[in-house]
Amino acid sequence: MAGGSTGAGRSVTSRALRVLDAFDVDHARLTLSEIAGRSDTPLTTAHRLIGELTAWGALSRRPDGRYEIGRKLWDLGLLAPVQAELRQVASPFLLDVHTATRDTVHLAVRDGATALYVDRVSGRESVPVVSQVGSRLPLHAVGVGKVLLAAAPDDVVEQVLRSLTRETRHTVVEPARLARELAEVRRTGAARTSEEMSLGAASVAVPVTVVRGAGGRAVVAAALGIVVPTHRAERDLPRLVPVLEVAARGIGRELARTDEFR
Amino acid sequence: MAGGSTGAGRSVTSRALRVLDAFDVDHARLTLSEIAGRSDTPLTTAHRLIGELTAWGALSRRPDGRYEIGRKLWDLGLLAPVQAELRQVASPFLLDVHTATRDTVHLAVRDGATALYVDRVSGRESVPVVSQVGSRLPLHAVGVGKVLLAAAPDDVVEQVLRSLTRETRHTVVEPARLARELAEVRRTGAARTSEEMSLGAASVAVPVTVVRGAGGRAVVAAALGIVVPTHRAERDLPRLVPVLEVAARGIGRELARTDEFR
DNA sequence: TCTCGTGCTCCCACTCAGCGGAAGGACCAC
DNA sequence: GTGGTCCTTCCGCTGAGTGGGAGCACGAGA
Numbered sequence: 088m089a090g091g092s093t094g095a096g097r098s099v100t101s102r103a104l105r106v107l108d109a110f111d112v113d114h115a116r117l118t119l120s121e122i123a124g125r126s127d128t129p130l131t132t133a134h135r136l137i138g139e140l141t142a143w144g145a146l147s148r149r150p151d152g153r154y155e156i157g158r159k160l161w162d163l164g165l166l167a168p169v170q171a172e173l174r175q176v177a178s179p180f181l182l183d184v185h186t187a188t189r190d191t192v193h194l195a196v197r198d199g200a201t202a203l204y205v206d207r208v209s210g211r212e213s214v215p216v217v218s219q220v221g222s223r224l225p226l227h228a229v230g231v232g233k234v235l236l237a238a239a240p241d242d243v244v245e246q247v248l249r250s251l252t253r254e255t256r257h258t259v260v261e262p263a264r265l266a267r268e269l270a271e272v273r274r275t276g277a278a279r280t281s282e283e284m285s286l287g288a289a290s291v292a293v294p295v296t297v298v299r300g301a302g303g304r305a306v307v308a309a310a311l312g313i314v315v316p317t318h319r320a321e322r323d324l325p326r327l328v329p330v331l332e333v334a335a336r337g338i339g340r341e342l343a344r345t346d347e348f349r
Numbered sequence: 350m351a352g353g354s355t356g357a358g359r360s361v362t363s364r365a366l367r368v369l370d371a372f373d374v375d376h377a378r379l380t381l382s383e384i385a386g387r388s389d390t391p392l393t394t395a396h397r398l399i400g401e402l403t404a405w406g407a408l409s410r411r412p413d414g415r416y417e418i419g420r421k422l423w424d425l426g427l428l429a430p431v432q433a434e435l436r437q438v439a440s441p442f443l444l445d446v447h448t449a450t451r452d453t454v455h456l457a458v459r460d461g462a463t464a465l466y467v468d469r470v471s472g473r474e475s476v477p478v479v480s481q482v483g484s485r486l487p488l489h490a491v492g493v494g495k496v497l498l499a500a501a502p503d504d505v506v507e508q509v510l511r512s513l514t515r516e517t518r519h520t521v522v523e524p525a526r527l528a529r530e531l532a533e534v535r536r537t538g539a540a541r542t543s544e545e546m547s548l549g550a551a552s553v554a555v556p557v558t559v560v561r562g563a564g565g566r567a568v569v570a571a572a573l574g575i576v577v578p579t580h581r582a583e584r585d586l587p588r589l590v591p592v593l594e595v596a597a598r599g600i601g602r603e604l605a606r607t608d609e610f611r
Numbered sequence: 612t613c614t615c616g617t618g619c620t621c622c623c624a625c626t627c628a629g630c631g632g633a634a635g636g637a638c639c640a641c
Numbered sequence: 642g643t644g645g646t647c648c649t650t651c652c653g654c655t656g657a658g659t660g661g662g663a664g665c666a667c668g669a670g671a
Contacts, residue, residue, distance in 0.1 A: 107425060110425060110428055119647075129630080134650095135629080140362070143363065156426065158460070160422060161483070164425060166374065167422060168377075179473075209441055360629080362629095382618060397659085
């Protein structure tokens with residue numbers, strides 16, 4: 088190959104994939120040059136790769152000339168496991184909680200050191216909620232995150248404790264204090280937050296526990312949480328815990344039944 | 350290259366993509382050899398490509414050695430346009446309809462000659478519903494499909510009329526009769542089906558109409574439908590139409606406001 | 612324990628697919 | 642008209658991709 092100035096990935100496939108990497112939540116629509124720039128690919132090469140990706144349906148071209156993720160990738164994405172299994176099982180329960188409370192309900196799993204939101208039912212009241220399906224938020228700043236962190240392996244906990252980012256002025260950034268909170272979560276089986284990720288929002292969350300086989304170990308497979316505006320937190324959060332627990336148990340039981348589940 | 354027996358796609362990228370094509374709803378988990386077989390790729394080549402796809406996160410390997418679609422593709426898929434815009438706007442309205450009726454609510458768009466289900470809220474009662482988010486069903490056999498077909502360009506209508514598949518014994522397969530039904534849909538603004546896709550299920554659907562600009566043409570952007578068990582059809586379907594219409598109008602108005610929309 | 616079968620991984624020399632600079636075109640703004 | 646941005650096409654060089662084959666890991670049956 089000529090030159091070789093393009094540092095990182097040498098294989099064709101990795102380049103094609105790097106092109107896809109140019110897309111994210113804040114960059115869902117890109118021009119050819121933007122893609123080339125963001126993926127650090129020579130313009131011509133990007134052009135050719137994009138041509139192939141578009142022909143296949145991974146990307147599609149809008150009337151205005153920009154590219155966006157195509158339907159084929161959407162189709163494929165829906166086959167991904169976390170969500171296929173878990174979401175399908177959990178969906179009716181999320182709806183139940185939503186119908187009973189009319190608040191924003193979340194289902195999240197731990198993905199490394201972040202909470203990955205796999206499903207969400209949005210509430211009536213306008214609570215400043217940052218999370219969307221597919222978004223990742225820091226474990227220490229959200230309700231579902233604390234639940235997931237409390238159940239995570241020690242090395243993950245340590246890693247998170249070592250790098251607590253401040254999201255708002257209420258975020259818990261002292262390792263010792265968070266460690267105490269986690270112990271409390273393990274004891275009570277529920278986590279609370281108040282304006283730690285976004286001002287004006289408070290939350291509770293509980294673990295979704297799955298017991299595999301007879302007398303098997305209980306594994307925290309996900310976390311179920313609910314978000315309410317701060318002014319209703321004191322009154323509502325305590326009475327919401329039992330609602331979440333019922334739903335979480337339902338989901339856990341259903342998951343245990345699905346032999347497809349890991 | 351040696352041989353050249355592999356007929357179709359010659360480029361590396363197209364091969365990598367063909368590997369991904371091996372996955373679909375009925376084949377969400379595949380072994381290396383299965384992928385190689387289904388994508389008509391030599392085992393060794395498939396192995397290498399899969400290795401790269403896995404390293405990037407397009408695929409992931411399960412403990413049992415099988416491969417499945419990875420989280421990265423799920424992330425990317427969520428950026429696809431159909432759903433990003435439309436779903437986000439429509440979601441609260443679907444929930445409203447669901448809360449009011451507790452039935453299965455669907456949102457679909459036309460994708461070529463099929464109805465593509467972009468969102469769905471499942472109901473309480475066990476209705477035999479085939480559709481899932483991401484699935485495609487024939488336009489002539491489902492409620493949302495008839496609505497979308499009634500608004501489709503003539504060439505699409507003709508194409509569909511020419512190839513009416515029989516899904517159940519109640520499916521409308523006579524072109525003339527379907528044409529009459531479509532005229533009726535255009536006149537009344539709603540479509541009904543009864544056991545035409547799956548026995549035991551009936552449905553109504555209405556169009557989601559968007560008016561672009563002042564005095565612009567009205568465009569059918571999607572269809573909103575509801576499914577109930579047959580035994581409740583006579584009683585419930587008529588009174589559900591107004592509910593759907595309210596929601597559909599709300600979605601349409603919201604879409605018109607979003608300047609991002611096409 | 613020794614087959615045999617199945618499915619996966621590693622190796623390596625040949626060669627063709629990918630590469631990307633350069634040039635040309637389309638479109639817009641000033 | 643002139644300068645600018647962005648996209649598309651062209652083409653000769655070369656190293657990345659290819660895939661048969663060998664070898665390994667595991668499990669079932671004798």
